[in-house]
Structure formats: structure tokens, C-alpha cells
Amino acid sequence: MWAWVLFGWIGLAMLLAVLHHRLQHLQPRLPAEVGEFLIRFETTLAQRHPEVGFLGLLRGHFAVLLRVRGQETPVSLQDAFRHCQAFPAAFEAMVDRLVHEIEEVGLDRVDDHPFAAVATAILPQIRSRQWLEEQDRFGESGFIHQLLTRDLAVVYVIDDARSMVFICRAHLRRWHKTEADIHGLALANLQRLGTVGLDHIDREPLLLRTGDGYDAARVLLLDQGSDGLLVAMPDRDVLWVAQEQGQNLDTLMAATERIVATAAHPVSAEVYRLRGGRLHPVSE
Secondary structure, three states: OHHHHHHHHHHHHHHHHHHHHHHHHHOOOOOHHHHHHHHHHHHHHHHHOOOOEEEEEOOOOOEEEEEEOOEEEEEEOHHHHHHHHHOHHHHHHHHHHHHHHHHHHHOOOHHHOOHHHHHHHEEEEEEEHHHHHHOOOOHHHOEOEEEOOOOEEEEEEEEOOOOEEEOEHHHHHHHOOOHHHHHHHHHHHHHHHOOOOHHHOOOOOEEEOOOOOOOHHHHHHOOOOOOOEEEEOOEOOOEEEEEOOOOOHHHHHHHHHHHHHHOOOEOOOOEEEEEOOEEEEOOO
16 A cells, blocks of 8 residues: 555656756746856866766856765856856866866865864765765775665765765864764764654654755664664655555565656665664565
């Protein structure tokens, strides 16, 4: 029966996505020269700096969100656009210079984050192990993490109004903290965001989509003594939990795979079983 709950949510999510797409087209179009600039900027960035992620425009601002060295940072395009208009032949050099300036000046540095100032903004995120390995960060710049399963890891971020910074080993060295310290603090901060019904899973399946970016991470708040739960985290912003009894595993697994295929921040296509205080993929 609860499979229909998940399917109903999938249908609603697809409908919302279609409506969002249509609403985007109902908004006033960008001036042609601005649209051409954005397309050229994204294309040039992908060609010359494939390690930099282009995450899209920031609503209400002539700015984009880029992922540089694992950090998500907003970048204004006002000066870049004016430079392009004045010197169209120097477009590639402008993009190169912009990326260099972000890396050397624009990124948050470890020294920018005194522990006392950021302690309440430290939160956990669930990411795939593949994603973690793709970050290719070693030494002091490596992200601290804990493995949750063979394919999932818990990473930690400083989440403020301006950007999201992943905590690395250099932060720990400066703060004189251990990974266990950060894990405990992140869980406490996550708990303050709200458990959103995690105490009532025995009554009905729970689907979390609060929009705060930490729904999948709330799997860490489940009662680890409660065996017999099924868990799905297809997206960073989605957590589905239900009692295993009465569930159709094949249907749930197929539905989770479909969600991951279109997820904005995909985590895992697996459905997990909570057993012995640990998550185990049901496909094993």
C-alpha cells in the first residue's frame, strides 16, 4: 500500500517540475545580448575549466553559482559582461582571469572561519562515495568524512547565507578539533533544525522534503535501535522511511532509481534496510 504513497509523491514531483519549467518561460526573457553572453560563458567555462561546476543563475541577481575546488560560491557577472561588450575578442582570457581570481581571492579560506563564529552553522550532508572521490582533494584540503555505507559518506559543511564551504583537514588543524568533534556538533545542529516526524515512522511512511538541504542527512537522526526500517535517499533533499512490512521492494527500488535519474543533487538509487544500527542495501 505504501508503494502508492511513493508513486503519488513521484507524480507530484514531476508535475511541480513541469510547472516550474513553464513558469520560467512565462517570466520576461533576458535581453538577447545577455542570453548570448551566458551561453558563451557557460560553454567557455566547460571547455577551458571543466573542473569548475556551473550550478546556474541566482534568482533576482545577475550572478551565477559556481563550484570551485569543492566550494559553492556566488559570482557576479556585471563586470564580466561589461568587459565582454568592450573587448569581445578577449572573452576566453576574461573567463580564465575570473576563475583565477576566484581561486586566489574569492574563495573562503580556512582563516575566514574562526570556530566560535561558525560552530552553529556546521551541518552534515550525505554524499555518494563516488562524488567524494571525484572531488580529488588530498592532504590538508581533503574533505573530512565518515563512511555511512560502502557507497555513502557523511561530509560536513559550513552553511551560511553567502556560500557553502566543505570542511577539510586544514579546518580541523586550525580549530584543534577531531573528526569526532565535528560529527557530534553537526548532528546537534541538525537536531535543532528539526526531526520532522522521525518519531512516528511506526504509524506510516515518512517522506521528507523540507527544502533546507538536509533531508537525506536526517537519516543520521533515526533511532539506531529501530531495526526493520526501509530507507531511501535518492536526492540530498529527500528522505523516505517506512516499516519494511507490507512494502514491495522491487517497486520501491525501481521508483528510487527513477528519482535519482532526474535529481538535482543525486545521492543513491539504493533502498537500504536498517539492521543492527547500520544501513544495508536491500539489493545485496
